[in-house]
Amino acid sequence: xxxxxxxxxxxxxxxxxxxxxxxxxxxxxxxxxxxxxxxxxxxxxxxxxxxxxxxxxxxxxxxxxxxxxxxxxxxxxxxxxxxxxxxxxxxxxxxxxxxxxxxxxxxxxxxxxxxxxxxxxxxxxxxxxxxxxxxxxxxxxxxxxxxxxxxxxxxxxxxxxxxxxxxxxxxxxxxxxxxxxxxxxxxxxxxxxxxxxxxxxxxxxxxxxxxxxxxxxxxxxxxxxxxxxxxxxxxxxxxxxxxxxxxxxxxxxxxxxxxxxxxxxxxxxxxxxxxxxxxxxxxxxxxxxxxxxxxxxxxxxxxxxxxxxxxxxxxxxxxxxxxxxxxxxxxxxxxxxxxxxxxxxxxxxxxxxxxxxxxxxxxxxxxxxx
Amino acid sequence: xxxxxxxxxxxxxxxxxxxxxxxxxxxxxxxxxxxxxxxxxxxxxxxxxxxxxxxxxxxxxxxxxxxxxxxxxxxxxxxxxxxxxxxxxxxxxxxxxxxxxxxxxxxxxxxxxxxxxxxxxxxxxxxxxxxxxxxxxxxxxxxxxxxxxxxxxxxxxxxxxxxxxxxxxxxxxxxxxxxxxxxxxxxxxxxxxxxxxxxxxxxxxxxxxxxxxxxxxxxxxxxxxxxxxxxxxxxxxxxxxxxxxxxxxxxxxxxxxxxxxxxxxxxxxxxxxxxxxxx
Numbered sequence: 001x002x003x004x005x006x007x008x009x010x011x012x013x014x015x016x017x018x019x020x021x022x023x024x025x026x027x028x029x030x031x032x033x034x035x036x037x038x039x040x041x042x043x044x045x046x047x048x049x050x051x052x053x054x055x056x057x058x059x060x061x062x063x064x065x066x067x068x069x070x071x072x073x074x075x076x077x078x079x080x081x082x083x084x085x086x087x088x089x090x091x092x093x094x095x096x097x098x099x100x101x102x103x104x105x106x107x108x109x110x111x112x113x114x115x116x117x118x119x120x121x122x123x124x125x126x127x128x129x130x131x132x133x134x135x136x137x138x139x140x141x142x143x144x145x146x147x148x149x150x151x152x153x154x155x156x157x158x159x160x161x162x163x164x165x166x167x168x169x170x171x172x173x174x175x176x177x178x179x180x181x182x183x184x185x186x187x188x189x190x191x192x193x194x195x196x197x198x199x200x201x202x203x204x205x206x207x208x209x210x211x212x213x214x215x216x217x218x219x220x221x222x223x224x225x226x227x228x229x230x231x232x233x234x235x236x237x238x239x240x241x242x243x244x245x246x247x248x249x250x251x252x253x254x255x256x257x258x259x260x261x262x263x264x265x266x267x268x269x270x271x272x273x274x275x276x277x278x279x280x281x282x283x284x285x286x287x288x289x290x291x292x293x294x295x296x297x298x299x300x301x302x303x304x305x306x307x308x309x310x311x312x313x314x315x316x317x318x319x320x321x322x323x324x325x326x327x328x329x330x331x332x333x334x335x336x337x338x339x340x341x342x343x344x345x346x347x348x349x350x351x352x353x354x355x356x357x358x359x360x361x362x363x364x365x366x367x368x369x370x
Numbered sequence: 371x372x373x374x375x376x377x378x379x380x381x382x383x384x385x386x387x388x389x390x391x392x393x394x395x396x397x398x399x400x401x402x403x404x405x406x407x408x409x410x411x412x413x414x415x416x417x418x419x420x421x422x423x424x425x426x427x428x429x430x431x432x433x434x435x436x437x438x439x440x441x442x443x444x445x446x447x448x449x450x451x452x453x454x455x456x457x458x459x460x461x462x463x464x465x466x467x468x469x470x471x472x473x474x475x476x477x478x479x480x481x482x483x484x485x486x487x488x489x490x491x492x493x494x495x496x497x498x499x500x501x502x503x504x505x506x507x508x509x510x511x512x513x514x515x516x517x518x519x520x521x522x523x524x525x526x527x528x529x530x531x532x533x534x535x536x537x538x539x540x541x542x543x544x545x546x547x548x549x550x551x552x553x554x555x556x557x558x559x560x561x562x563x564x565x566x567x568x569x570x571x572x573x574x575x576x577x578x579x580x581x582x583x584x585x586x587x588x589x590x591x592x593x594x595x596x597x598x599x600x601x602x603x604x605x606x607x608x609x610x611x612x613x614x615x616x617x618x619x620x621x622x623x624x625x626x627x628x629x630x631x632x633x634x635x636x637x638x639x640x641x642x643x644x645x646x647x648x649x
Contacts, residue, residue, distance in 0.1 A: 005543075006530055006533075007523075009500045009543055010521045010525075010526055233519070234505070234517070235513070235516045237497060237501050237505055240494070240497065241494045241497065244494050244495060244496055245492055245494060247476075248492045248493075248494070249505075250476040250480070251476055251477075251480050251485075251486050252506045252561060253477050253480035258512065259516070262513050262517075
């Protein structure tokens with residue numbers, strides 16, 4: 001009798017059948033939005049404006065970044081206050097490709113900030129960025145390698161908790177200052193903008209925007225499945241054990257260094273991909289994305305949605321950014337107060353976030369039924 | 371990739387085995403001289419205070435050794451040295467006669483076959499009892515293997531067996547954080563067993579337990595006697611009397627060995643009486 005019981009305990013599904021259905025339905029519904037924009041007349045009641053499509057596309061990039069942050073914070077207990085850096089690096093890497101196609105027909109033209117510095121040629125690190133494949137490789141490789149190196153030294157020195165958080169914050173701040181310099185070769189404080197073409201398509205046309213939207217949605221869903229398969233594996237249990245009692249884990253024979261490095265690097269790569277998808281949709285990337293405030297906002301998305309739940313950060317990113325969009329339109333000067341208040345309220349009253357609240361309500365209901 | 375594979379305990383070799391020269395060394399811990407742990411002249415000083423002072427001690431294969439001593443005698447520091455948490459200022463610590471513990475970190479020492487139960491029970495509270503045992507189970511604990519690890523029937527059987535030994539079969543699905551104090555202590559012993567260690571270090575296994583739980587823990591350790599070499603550090607004299615039997619008891623005092631022998635012998639030692647009861 002016990003063996004059957006234990007076999008059931010040992011088997012961990014990726015998602016329950018109900019969760020699979022919900023995921024599929026949500027994905028399909030969201031995927032219909034650009035169609036409603038492309039195919040329907042503006043007067044139609046179901047018409048979705050181009051503004052709404054690009055806004056939701058942007059939110060999905062934030063959701064992907066929040067999902068990445070949840071992997072390290074919610075599961076391994078590593079609080080990063082510098083994930084904006086990886087997001088921005090992915091964005092810059094993709095931006096380099098877009099900046100190589102500034103001509104009318106997407107041909108190469110020296111960006112203004114380089115001619116302004118009277119540079120004759122692209123700096124060495126711009127080499128091959130006219131090829132999308134290389135730029136996309138950089139989107140993954142630059143945040144990944146940086147995270148790996150930084151993580152290796154930080155985790156090997158057993159830097160943990162608030163000290164680690166402060167260092168990540170300092171790292172993104174230092175990078176921001178570096179990118180603000182014109183001589184760094186990334187357009188100084190203006191960053192990259194005025195993109196024209198992506199893979200030869202007009203970047204502002206509704207159909208290109210729809211395609212970018214779908215690619216972002218696909219990336220988000222795939223990242224969710226990937227993250228879930230990591231957290232449901234034995235490695236996921238090890239990550240949670242690192243969060244709860246790292247020293248204990250050492251004494252049962254695991255070296256936390258490799259596990260932390262793995263999840264930290266994976267998270268940085270996912271965040272870089274989010275940044276890369278963000279840039280063509282909003283049409284600009286500048287060092288402001290590396291400001292500490294952005295990274296802290298990401299943490300608030302995760303906390304609001306519910307850390308350690310994967311779906312929570314997606315919900316949180318959408319909710320907080322939805323609020324932000326409305327608030328910065330209606331009462332622009334109060335947004336930061338609202339954001340701060342939200343964080344305090346969530347920390348005090350909803351430690352498990354929105355998803356935690358829904359779960360406890362559902363459980364209570366079940367209890368009443370039973 | 372496990373560097374050290376455990377060799378099953380062989381009672382024929384427990385008395386010392388055959389001494390030979392120029393033999394090929396086994397891949398695991400080599401205990402052909404009959405001892406599983408040698409501490410030789412270990413000194414640990416913290417800013418001049420000697421927590422351990424020239425401590426020499428050895429534990430035989432299959433032995434259940436109780437270590438007692440007043441507070442501050444260096445019992446926990448000794449455990450820390452053996453498990454790699456603290457590096458000795460001087461002296462050598464060997465696991466078997468071939469593994470120099472000074473060269474390994476905590477995870478490698480655990481992998482080599484030394485399991486430790488801490489004074490305060492530390493289990494992974496958010497994980498189920500089952501997951502706690504599953505994580506502790508002897509396996510390749512590298513990142514890649516862990517990511518793709520699959521639980522086979524034989525693994526589940528082993529977990530079931532351990533659950534039975536520690537009497538937590540019915541709690542398998544519960545989060546470890548919801549267990550009683552005594553149950554957490556047993557779970558921790560269970561986690562040690564899952565690692566299949568050659569040497570078990572138990573730091574105050576009955577601290578904070580009820581009398582019934584203490585008695586049950588004594589039974590549990592008696593069941594394990596002979597299957598593993600064990601070092602039990604304990605304050606509770608009645609418990610030590612219960613599990614020591616005719617085995618050796620070591621009394622630590624001020625970082626060194628004060629007395630060693632059977633419980634009866636130790637209890638009648640004048641110096642021990644003075645240290646424990648004198649003041």
